[in-house]
Each structure stands twice: as structure tokens, then as C-alpha cells.
Amino acid sequence: MSGADPQTTQWNPTPILDERLLREQRDRFSLVILNQPIHNIPLFLDLWKRATVRIAADGGANRVRAIRADLPPAGPPLDFIVGDLDSLRSETRAWFLQQPGLGPAGRQQQIIEIEDQDSTDFAKAVKHARELSQKRARGRPSAGSSHDQVEDIICYSGLGGRVDQAMSQLHHLYMFQQRRGPSDVTSNESAETEARERPENGDGHASGRMYLTNGESLTFVLLAGRHAIRIRDKLDVHEDAPIPTNIKAEEASRPESKPNVFGKHVGIIPLAGPSLLTTRGLEWDVRDWRTEFGGRMSTSNHTTPGSDVVEVETSRDVLFTIDIPVLV
CATH class of the missing domain: 2.60.120.320 (Thiamin pyrophosphokinase, thiamin-binding domain)
Incomplete structure (x- = not known):
């Protein structure tokens, strides 16, 4: 680590866990909640209040409802439920529709069912978060600045429960961040499936950085x-x-x-x-x-x-x- 060093990628994840460390810098990120029990509730609630948007990946909405007594009464609410909805409980759907703000009809439009079985609920939720981020970026006065267009994603409640699900979450975390072009798709892979699974194709961290936390650790990809x-x-x-x-x-x-x-x-x-x-x-x-x-x-x-x-x-x-x- 001396001599003619390559360009160094700078990381400062400390403000994720302590808002006081922002030093008045911008703090825009999407919060994606996965279908695992929510631990470290004080941290979760802090991220919940600070997030630009809150998206539950299918059964992740059940996990939010399970701690509804801890959520701030004045909001913000859960914004979207995205996935194939096979894990969404009826009582959770009813709770979501009763959240204040848009009314049941408006909330119903924010339950987004995607039946594609070639992508996971995790991938669907992240893709939706990226699409919303891009729309917000185009509407900002500073949209000409690539730095200001970028929003990070924090995925909460990962790496718990079944081992195969934990491995899938790590796989998707890597897939969303790796540099990879269309030429890297093997003959056994479908380009159409690749496009569905990967929100962006091969841009590394250019579309924002992605963090996975279960409230007990923070995990991210170093290219x-x-x-x-x-x-x-x-x-x-x-x-x-x-x-x-x-x-x-x-x-x-x-x-x-x-x-x-x-x-x-x-x-x-x-x-x-x-x-x-x-x-x-x-x-x-x-x-x-x-x-x-x-x-x-x-x-x-x-x-x-x-x-x-x-x-x-x-x-x-x-x-x-x-x-x-x-x-x-």
C-alpha cells in the first residue's frame, strides 16, 4: 500500500449508524426491508425516519407490522410492498391499507405484485427502489451532477434464518454492485433473466452503494x-x-x-x-x-x-x- 497507488475508493458508512456524523452533507437512501425478524430496533427506527422511501420486499411487510407499536405514530409510513406477494399476510395487507395519507385506494396502488419467478423479492424491491431514485434525481435542480443523482440502498434484516436465503442475499448484494457487462453473461444464462435480476448492468457503485444489515453487522461489496x-x-x-x-x-x-x-x-x-x-x-x-x-x-x-x-x-x-x- 505504498508507492504508485491506484485510485482509492473512499467509504464512510459511519453516518448510516449515527446521523450526527453527516456534517450537514446530503443523506439520501432507500430502505428495503427483507423478510427476517427486525433486530436492533433503535437503529431500524432511526433509518426508518431518515430514509427517502421505505420498501418492504413481500414478507418484509409482515416484519414491519410485527413492530408497529414501535413505529412513530406521526409517520413516516411504509411506502411500498413489492414482490410476488406469496408471503404477504392478509392482516398485514389490511394494516398497510389503513395507513394514513393516501387512503385505501391510493395505498392499494403501492402494493406492487410482480409474478416473475426468475427474480427474487429482494431483486424486485431493489429494482423498484432504483427506479424511484432515478425519477427523484431527474426532478432535482442539481440533476446535472452525477454525485447528487446517486442514492444508496440499505437493506435491513438480511442474513438471518435459513442458510440458503442468507447466501441468496449475499449473492444479490454482489450482483447489484459488481462491474459486469453483457459480454460476461455465459451461454447458460438468459440475457432476459439477467436484465430482470440486475437493476443496472455492470456499473459497480455508479448507481449508488448498497449495504446489507441485520442490525448486528454492516456488509458491503469492495470491488x-x-x-x-x-x-x-x-x-x-x-x-x-x-x-x-x-x-x-x-x-x-x-x-x-x-x-x-x-x-x-x-x-x-x-x-x-x-x-x-x-x-x-x-x-x-x-x-x-x-x-x-x-x-x-x-x-x-x-x-x-x-x-x-x-x-x-x-x-x-x-x-x-x-x-x-x-x-x-
Whole structure:
């Protein structure tokens, strides 16, 4: 990670978990809720209130209704239910139609049934989120700026329940973010199916970044290249924030005493075959370290108290995952 370095992709996911770290920057993202129990409800509610739009992937609406007592009474409401609707319960549909604002007829139009069995409810919901994002971008005065057109997507309640569903969610997370053109479709793949599954074809992060969280970890795709991931922010300690009574003032300034947005556990998982990893900012850093399924795997590594940024250079696309302190 020295010498003539390639261009570094900058990541700062800390504002996802703590709105105070935005520093008055824009904060536009779609929230897609998957069909798994919702954990870390304080985090979920914070994202719910801040999201530009809230979309349940089919049975994800059942999960939202299950915590309806925790939702803010004054809104915002769940905006859309998208999928083949085979998991949508009748009581959830009735609850959704009774939400204030548009009336039952208007709400009915926001239940979008897509019977295509070649794409998952996850893919359908993400595609709808991207389409809505593009429409909003065209209507903004700053639509000429590609940076301002981009909206991220946060998918909530992933990686729980059945192993095959968890693997499918990781597959789709990668599929939505990888760089891939039409020439990469194999003879066994249908171009029509590819178009349905992938909201955009091969643009990497150009249409926005995508994060998957179950409230206990945050996972996203690092494309081949070099990345700098901010895991701790200087504003993690606010000047006007009171020092906890069990911490002395002189101790509060120590790095190890700072409240962290993220936990310490990190994993870097190969996606597209064997990869060579070089890292900086972890307890067990590596250099040109080969990782692959069936070989060595970088799991349960740790961040260090003195590192606010983790650097990762990878020869092929990988998953980066870091744990989140669960709020109670």
C-alpha cells in the first residue's frame, strides 16, 4: 500500500449508524426491508425516519407490522410492498391499507405484485427502489451532477434464518454492485433473466452503494482495487456531549474510551474466486495474502483503537463486514 497507488475508493458508512456524523452533507437512501425478524430496533427506527422511501420486499411487510407499536405514530409510513406477494399476510395487507395519507385506494396502488419467478423479492424491491431514485434525481435542480443523482440502498434484516436465503442475499448484494457487462453473461444464462435480476448492468457503485444489515453487522461489496473505509469518526465524541459519570474527564480523551459507531470484528470474504489482500488498520494486517473458499479466510479480525480508517487492497471483488454494537 505504498508507492504508485491506484485510485482509492473512499467509504464512510459511519453516518448510516449515527446521523450526527453527516456534517450537514446530503443523506439520501432507500430502505428495503427483507423478510427476517427486525433486530436492533433503535437503529431500524432511526433509518426508518431518515430514509427517502421505505420498501418492504413481500414478507418484509409482515416484519414491519410485527413492530408497529414501535413505529412513530406521526409517520413516516411504509411506502411500498413489492414482490410476488406469496408471503404477504392478509392482516398485514389490511394494516398497510389503513395507513394514513393516501387512503385505501391510493395505498392499494403501492402494493406492487410482480409474478416473475426468475427474480427474487429482494431483486424486485431493489429494482423498484432504483427506479424511484432515478425519477427523484431527474426532478432535482442539481440533476446535472452525477454525485447528487446517486442514492444508496440499505437493506435491513438480511442474513438471518435459513442458510440458503442468507447466501441468496449475499449473492444479490454482489450482483447489484459488481462491474459486469453483457459480454460476461455465459451461454447458460438468459440475457432476459439477467436484465430482470440486475437493476443496472455492470456499473459497480455508479448507481449508488448498497449495504446489507441485520442490525448486528454492516456488509458491503469492495470491488477489486484499493479502498479506505472510515470506521470511527472524530465526531464520535461531541464537544457538547456530557461525559458519562463513570468515566473521568482525562480518560474520555483516550482513543480506547471513545464511543465507537462500529464494533471491532471485521471479515473480508472472497466473492469472485481467490483474491490477494493487503490491509492496514487491523489487528492482524496482511500483505499480498491469498484468500479463497477452501483455503484461508479472513474472519474475526479486529479493528485497533488507534485506527479510524481501515485500508483494503484486493485483487478481486470481496465482501467487507463489520459488527455493530446493538442498541437497547
